Amino acid sequence: MTEFSELIINGIKITPGTFASVMLPMPKLYDSTPISMPVHIIRGKTPGPTLCVTGAIHGDEVNGTEIVRRLLRKPALKKISGTLIAIPIVNVYGFLLQSRYLMDRRDLNRSFPGSEQGSLAARLAHVITTEILSQSTHFIDLHTGTLHRENLPQVRTDLSMPGIAGLAESFNVPVILNAPLRSGSLRQYAHEKSLPCLLYEAGESLRFNETAIDMGVNGILGVMQKLEMISIKEPAHKKFTPAFSYASYWIRAPHSGILRPLKSLGKKVSKGEVLAKIGNPINIEDYPLISPISGIIVGKSNLPLVHEGAALFHIASFEETTIITEELEYLQEAFIDTSENFEGI
Numbered sequence: 001m002t003e004f005s006e007l008i009i010n011g012i013k014i015t016p017g018t019f020a021s022v023m024l025p026m027p028k029l030y031d032s033t034p035i036s037m038p039v040h041i042i043r044g045k046t047p048g049p050t051l052c053v054t055g056a057i058h059g060d061e062v063n064g065t066e067i068v069r070r071l072l073r074k075p076a077l078k079k080i081s082g083t084l085i086a087i088p089i090v091n092v093y094g095f096l097l098q099s100r101y102l103m104d105r106r107d108l109n110r111s112f113p114g115s116e117q118g119s120l121a122a123r124l125a126h127v128i129t130t131e132i133l134s135q136s137t138h139f140i141d142l143h144t145g146t147l148h149r150e151n152l153p154q155v156r157t158d159l160s161m162p163g164i165a166g167l168a169e170s171f172n173v174p175v176i177l178n179a180p181l182r183s184g185s186l187r188q189y190a191h192e193k194s195l196p197c198l199l200y201e202a203g204e205s206l207r208f209n210e211t212a213i214d215m216g217v218n219g220i221l222g223v224m225q226k227l228e229m230i231s232i233k234e235p236a237h238k239k240f241t242p243a244f245s246y247a248s249y250w251i252r253a254p255h256s257g258i259l260r261p262l263k264s265l266g267k268k269v270s271k272g273e274v275l276a277k278i279g280n281p282i283n284i285e286d287y288p289l290i291s292p293i294s295g296i297i298v299g300k301s302n303l304p305l306v307h308e309g310a311a312l313f314h315i316a317s318f319e320e321t322t323i324i325t326e327e328l329e330y331l332q333e334a335f336i337d338t339s340e341n342f343e344g345i
């Protein structure tokens with residue numbers, strides 16, 4: 001059994017069998033307003049993994065913040081083995097600005113492990129790395145699509161890591177993507193330390209999506225169950241048989257214009273199928289957006305105004321797409337939009 005290791009955050013020793021909230025100091029705003037990052041810690045009385053769950057590392061990805069808030073209310077957390085470190089808002093500055101980025105327009109999730117003397121982003125990353133990440137054994141990083149882009153609930157991870165596929169499955173989402181590492185990301189930090197990390201992507205920035213939030217909360221509980229940190233009888237939801245994808249592609253706009261999607265998130269598409277029409281706003285011309293591959297739509301743009309080259313549909317390819325079609329019907333009901341009604345117009 002894992003031995004209890006000492007846990008000290010911001011100089012505060014968190015002892016086994018306690019719940020603590022630590023406000024980790026960050027650089028002040030230039031008007032002297034103090035800034036701190038909220039860190040909630042639940043330490044069980046019995047040893048186990050130290051799972052770190054991070055929300056809003058991109059400040060406008062607010063679903064993650066709500067997932068952490070709702071997670072902390074779950075009765076299952078009253079008795080845990082090991083330690084849960086839950087951070088609802090990692091990028092406090094971006095959260096205030098309703099922005100993905102920091103004040104200096106740097107991306108915090110491209111700045112790990114950071115440095116003490118570097119940019120604001122590097123300094124923040126350094127504090128988070130030394131105070132939190134270095135004391136964790138497992139990571140779940142919560143994200144959404146970027147501005148005006150919505151993602152089907154999915155887990156992204158490096159499937160070459162031994163044992164990670166089983167951990168990803170325990171999150172209970174229909175799609176698991178083998179995703180390349182982004183330089184400077186929290187996930188890359190975890191990878192370099194050979195520590196398991198799952199990235200949960202669902203919904204859209206600056207929007208709450210109840211399905212995405214609900215699946216996120218239950219996904220974390222599922223992972224904690226798999227890690228034997230908690231004990232829950234039955235999953236609260238339909239159990240998915242996830243499909244693993246080792247390749248995904250963004251389909252970009254061949255023309256500028258007005259986008260009218262014909263396919264919704266979670267839809268299975270075939271190579272050559274029309275995904276959307278791109279219209280000219282000053283006449284009645286319409287250009288079809290053709291899918292160059294077969295797969296499942298796991299992300300899409302919700303903004304009808306597009307410039308040539310804009311990323312519009314994210315399609316994941318699978319060995320066998322029929323397997324997950326049924327699984328995705330459940331999600332399509334929750335994520336449904338009216339785009340199908342435009343078909344043929």
Ligand SMILES: [Zn+2]
Nearest residue numbers: 058061143144
């Ligand atoms: Zn993100």
